[in-house]
Amino acid sequence: MTRLLRIARTVVQRLRGASRRQLAGLAIGLLVAVGVAVSSVIGQAALATCLLASLLAAVLAGVIHLSRRLVRFSRSTQDAVRELRGTVDQLQRRVIAAVEKERLAAGDRHLELMEALARTERLTARGAEVLLHEQSREIEAMFQLFRAVSPRAPMPAGGVLHPTDLLGLVHIARERRPGLTVALGCGPSTVWLGYAVGAGGGRLVAVEHDESRAARVRTRVAEHGLAAVEVRHVPLAELSVDGRTADWYDVDALDGLTDIDLLVVDGSLTPAAPDPLAPALHVLGRRLAPAAAVVVDDEPARVAPRQGGGFGLTVRRRLPGRWTALTHPQAASASSTV
Template sequence: MSRLRKLNRRQAGLLAAAAVLCAADAASALTGHLGLALTVLGVFLCGVLGGLLLLARRLTGLLGAHRAAQRDVRQVLDHTQRRLLGAVEEMLLTAGDRHRELVDTLAAQQKAAANGTDRLLRAQTGEIEALVQLFQGFTPRAPMPTSGGFALNPTDLLDLVQLVRTRRPRLVLELGSGTSTVWIAYALEKTGGRLVSLDHDPGYAEKTRAALAAHGLTEVAEVRDAPLRPVLLDGRSFPWYDTDALADLREVDLLLIDGPPEKTGPDARYPAMRVLEDKLADAATVVFDDAHRHDEQAALRRWMETIEGLTQEGEAPGRHAVLSYRRMVRQLTPQ
């Protein structure tokens, strides 16, 4: 009964017609009308045969549609599979290239780190060796101020002290005071000579004076306050040391340019040679600290181009450059 309820109108009509034919055939046979019964049976069988043919045709159509759907699905699957395989292959190739790039990058970074570590160790070893040599040359009478950072490194200090020992300057002018002031003063105490240091920072200048006093070097070195004032050069204004602090200085044999600090402005140390050339002795040595920095390199090039008699003495150890100055004397030819 549940299946009969699920039949549609067409199916119910066909079933009712078949039932009527069966009933008519049975009634004809029971009433003795065999011809009519055979006729009804023939009609029924023809209907059944027609239905079977229609069903076969319908099933053939459905089978064809199913096969077409299968072909479409297979084509879609094949296309999808090819695209998926292509994408996977591309991803694998990209991943392989990326892997090689990462391996090469890591190898390069490891090599650079190893080289950097090696250079750092060599540099540290060099600084330790220079510091040992410094203390072997002098016996400080008080704790020495620290080197490095804003102060000169031991390598630079050792070369600077060696210049004082070998060239025996009578007057040393230092731009910027600190650790180097004490070391230079100890060297001058042995060779004979005088040191004048300028500092724009009163607090730092007082700290250096206290260090000189603690080491008993006030007879050899002095620190002068020299606040930064505008200096006009080449149409530009530079903050530089007050020139009044230099008024009494003449015949400077060794000039150490270690200030003003970089933070005071661009090209902070460029005015030094332009302002102090007339203060130098006819033959003088110039030590230029932090010569590896961009502004200092630019200043050095401009000095070499514009100041006659100024030459660079090879390659110095550490961060400084050593320059030699010889005053050019022009002889006047008679008219």
């Protein structure tokens, strides 16, 4: 009994999952089976035979229909498998191509990295050698500076100027022994230049447009007792040079500066950048002494032949550090005989 109940429960569960067509076919089959059984019981053999034949025909038609559906399903499955296989093959080829491309790119990057490392090693070794050479040169320049100058107070730091730059200024001042030196822009170099100019009996006028900086440099000059150094505060004013206007020192405040033997133009301290030499020669060029020299840093010295030619400053001479000296030919020959 329990087994029959289990079978009945299983049949009911399967019937719940059947479709309407399946339920209708099952119902018709049951009716025909019942009709066959009833016909057999009442002695209607011909009717039972007809019903049984109809049932067999229906079963055969169902089997044929099911086989056709299975064939179509098999074909669609095979088509899906072929399509999936093609997709997988195409995806595999793409993956292989991408992996090969990345492998080649990784190889190229590896070569570039190795070349960059080798180049960096060479540059590092060369840079260390250059840095060591520059440091040695600056130390030598510092020793030469203190052999040339005996300070009476602690010397200020060079600021943007290195010891080789300061050595260039001190060297040309000691070499030429100028009577009047004018420096456009002042800073720590003013003290060093003041010692060199004062040792030759000359006078230094440092022109500065920044009042606070001029006051600081004036205090340092006083600490060192450089009586031959004058720090002059000159405000800026508009100046026209070759049809162009620029902010430069007030020309009226530079009166009295004549027969200048040495003119120093430091592009890092003077206005009218990036070409501070043009206004300097425009205003002070006619006030230079016949054998005067103009000392300028490298950047404006690139255009110096054009600007200085009108005043006869045609001889260029490299000084220690960043400086270039522009002089008259007769001044150059005279300095070479000293």
